[in-house]
Amino acid sequence: MTFENAQNLWHQTCAEQVEAPVLSSDVTVDLVVIGGGYTGCSAALHAAQMGASVCLLEAEEIGHGGSGRNVGLANAGLWLPPAEIRKHMGDGPGDRLVSLLADAPRLVFDLIARHGIACEAVQNGTLHCAHSPAGFKDLQVRHTQLQSSGAPVDLLDAEETAARTGSDAFYGGLFDPRAGTIQPLSYARGLARAAVQAWAQVYQNSPALRIQHDGDVWHVETAGGTVRAKALIHATNAYHRDLASSAPEYVPVHYFQCATDPLPEALRATILPGGEGCWDTGLIMTSFRMDEAGRLVIGAMGNLGHAASDIHRAWVRRKLIELYPELREVPLGQGWHGRIAMTSDHIPKITAIGPRAYAVHGYSGRGIGPGTVFGKGMAEALITGDDMRLPIPAIDAYHEWMTSARQIFFETGATLTHLFKARF
Template sequence: MTTDPRSHGLWARTAPPAPDAPPLRSDATVDVAVVGAGYTGLSAALHLAKAGARVAVLEGETVGFGGSGRNVGLVNAGLWVKPDLVPAALGPERGERLLSLLGTAPRRVFDLIAEHAIACEAQDTGTLHCAVGAKGLSDLADRARQWQARGAPVRLLDAAETARATGARAYAGALLDERAGTIQPLAYARGLARAALAAGAAIHAGSPVLGVAEAGTRWRLTTPGGRVDADWVVVATNAYTRAPWPEIRAEIAHLPYFNIATAPLSDNLRGTILPGRQGAWDTKPVLTSFRLDAAGRLVLGSVGALRGTGAAVHRAWARRTLKALFPQAGDVPFEAEWYGRIGMTADALPRFHRLARNVVGFSGYNGRGIAPGTAFGGVLADLVAGRITEDALPLPVTAPVPIGFRAVRELAYEAGAQAVHLAEARFPGRAVP
């Protein structure tokens, strides 16, 4: 794990130690090479190894180094886009298949945690999507209606119920999704890695894939310390993709997201702030997220990078937001901060790619990596093992298409978030709902 305290912050401090995953130092032949030790890659490796496949996971950094070890820890159901838009984009059959898969994906996460005794502070008590004003409430009412039409256990809370559930009086209502919950995200990634190792997979950290070439009927993946020959390759690198698949990086724009955590709150405060231990976020375009960890730390997050001028701007935003949302917390100190990158696609939908013969992967999670990544890893395992065909996938096979004006988008995300947080400081009434 990097020694930069702003890479993984609180999660690196509180997660169980990473499992032993030494760099590749020899040549190997396997059935499946998995590139990337995040949720998708580790889930695929675990499911394949349990089915008897020989699997090697190649990770350029450490287990959970990318978004899997840096995110808020919200185990959400579905996607950012509203449910009815998914069949409209993918067609009725495939769209409803994707919604069904991702609607039950949090349950898959919590079942894996229970099955493999993963110590990751799991709370399957739901999430709260909090409405900012009448417009936000109308949006959530629409989402609630669309999910309820599909039998999902979601319900709209009014302002008083939301205040009791969050401890904040700033919101017009909230959508409670009982399918969802929270975890310690880096701990979950490390737990998946331990489970995959126990099932017989090999995991090699510090082993970036430098090149891929056909070697007879197999693929040969070259790392600094050795080579792996494999019948199949699962590409599971998403927002942290590097060579040799630059086309994946080209189709996503990086959205920076940061978290800042307080010291543990007193028992009295824990009884008033998120007493049901749900994770929460709001409907603002530059959103605010908040949740508690197992020790009672309040973790506040928003769009932005903790670097350059952004570091001071976003720290000041966190202090103002804490005071505005939870004045009862007083001047509780902050003790950790970190940030990472989210992979955004042009339409906020994920992608499935067949990059070459027997080279497959999902990417573009748009800030919903935990449950979809876990579920998609299982889908990839089924595909590679021959248990399903591409026709049964929840997404169509598409070629990577570069996102338009990617550099401009990325600059706008980072600079725009600073501008919004600075404007909130200048006009305090706009700082929170």
């Protein structure tokens, strides 16, 4: 079984393509966007729809980073429950962010429908599954807070959760009907394709090598040309390259996934029959969902690129059998991993990196909805000059502490958990 990123299921099943050549000339635009993930593509699309001239630069291919490697759960909100967001941000900004991200799935699925993005979109909700009695208590707290914020969520007992998941491994669940699943790489490339159709210029394999402001406009240099722009958005998140002027500070956390071969119809009828996407309450979280062809995609925190990664690989099979004993003999055909930009408070950060310029990072594993919302908000703020369009207030700088040590801590914790857990 191969777990290289070349075995990324999303690359194999991506139905969207975008014409994005290498930048080979000098360009002058209203807005330059660096980064071709959800944030950058959303920013480019929305700015172009407002009538602005836009140039997007992606160092690799569109969706190369986390946007083409994640689980594909289009959730409402962040990992944090609403009260924790307000605690960190204050009531006013916290209420605004909670409200915007509560509506994030609607924005995502509306964009998919409006632009005909072929990304296996299923808006049948998500299930946050309690892996223990303590996990169910956490879901009860989240349920109360979410309902008080107006979210239409339902708390499910163990029996109902088993009926919806097809597994009796959980003590209950929290169902959110606003959310759903997508083919994540197809969504990113579909946004880029829609941006091109709105007359944005999109270039890939065109890394930004130098960024500077001359007192009037921004200059972004690549190997093949230079982009001059009145405004700039830096949206590279956990896949930032060596551009010190806007380098984000975060804790890199890896997340890996594996996919079964397509399941027989009889099994598909009993495993996630309603099409929900799922994750559990474990500290080292497990996610699982079904794709359009009936593959079960299962993932967890961990890096498949180091010497001890065989521990993660062995755990996948054990966890799959723990959840669904009937899949004991089903092959796992693909495996891949990506990076998450984690902040200490699990809240994204927008930094003002110069005149009419923003950088954003730190979705902490919730990139699809927040990335789409933040890209749209930053584009609107820069094009209109109204910073109230930003989803959160911009700050001058953001600093994290002991990022390398904490990265090692998270990966060691994931490795040890996977070494000892789900053993029979």
